[in-house]
Amino acid sequence: MIRVGLGRDLHRLIKGRRFLLGGVEIPAEKGELGHSDGDVLAHAVTDAVLGAAGFADIGVLFPPQDPAWKNADSMLLLRNAFGMAANAGWRLVNLDCVVCCEKPYLAPYREMIRGSLALALQVPPEAVFVKGKTGEGLGPIGEGKAVEAMAVCLLER
Ligand code: MG
Numbered sequence: 001m002i003r004v005g006l007g008r009d010l011h012r013l014i015k016g017r018r019f020l021l022g023g024v025e026i027p028a029e030k031g032e033l034g035h036s037d038g039d040v041l042a043h044a045v046t047d048a049v050l051g052a053a054g055f056a057d058i059g060v061l062f063p064p065q066d067p068a069w070k071n072a073d074s075m076l077l078l079r080n081a082f083g084m085a086a087n088a089g090w091r092l093v094n095l096d097c098v099v100c101c102e103k104p105y106l107a108p109y110r111e112m113i114r115g116s117l118a119l120a121l122q123v124p125p126e127a128v129f130v131k132g133k134t135g136e137g138l139g140p141i142g143e144g145k146a147v148e149a150m151a152v153c154l155l156e157r
Contacts, residue, residue, distance in 0.1 A: 002093065002105035005052025007151040009046040013101075013144060019150075020132065021099060021109070023075035028104050032147060035064040035072075041099055041130070043108040044149035045117060046081045048095070052155040079120050081152040085155060093154040094120045097130045101147040106132030 013019075016032030018041040023118065031040030046058045055061075062069045062077050069077070083093075099106060106113075110130055118125040135142030 002154055002156045003054070003090075005048040005050070005144075005153045006154065007047030007049075007051060007153075008149070009040045009043040009047065010038055010144055010146055010148040011040045011043075019104075019147075020074070020150070023073075023120070024109055024112045026104060026106070026109050027072070027122045030144065036062070036069050036074050036077070037071055039074035039150040040147050041097060041113070041117075041151070042078045043153040045095060045097065045121075045153070046074070046078045048151040048153040049078070049085055049121075049155070050081050050091075053079070053088060053090050056086060066149060074110040075116070075120055078117075079137060082121050086122070089157040090155040091157065092123050093156050094123075094127045095121065095153040097128075097132055097149060097151040099130065099147065099149045100133045100135060100141050102134050102137070102142055102144045106130075136139050 011032040013030040019028035019031040021041040114125040140146040
C-alpha cells in the first residue's frame, strides 16, 4: 500500500532567533519565533509523515502548551514521528518540499537540508527534494515577516 501525506507550517521571523530549516542553521538576519526551536520545515515534514501514516498531527503529539517542548529540537520531533510510522511498517518513498521566504537565498543550503532530512527519514538524499521560493515582495512572506514550508511525502508498506 502507498499513502500520501501533506504538511504545511508558517512561523513569524524575528531578530535574535536562529533560522533553522530541516535541522540546518542558516545565517540570516531573523529567525523563526516558536515554542520549539521553530524549524518550520521540520514541522511541515513531520505533519506530512503523520498524515500519510494516518496518525495525529504535530500539535496533538507535541502540544505547544507542554513545557517539555520549549525550545525543543524539531528534528527530534520529526525522528519521533517517523519512528512511529516506521514501527507501523511504513518507509518513505520520497519527500518533496517548498520553503517560501524572502531572504536569505536558500539554494546554497539545499544539499545540506536534503541530507539532514534524509538522515532523519532513513532514506538516501535523492529521495528528498527542497525548493526555495520568494514571496515576490508581497504579503507577510514577501515583507520578510514570516517563513512558510510545505511538504508532501509518499509512504509505502
Ligand atoms: Mg510550527
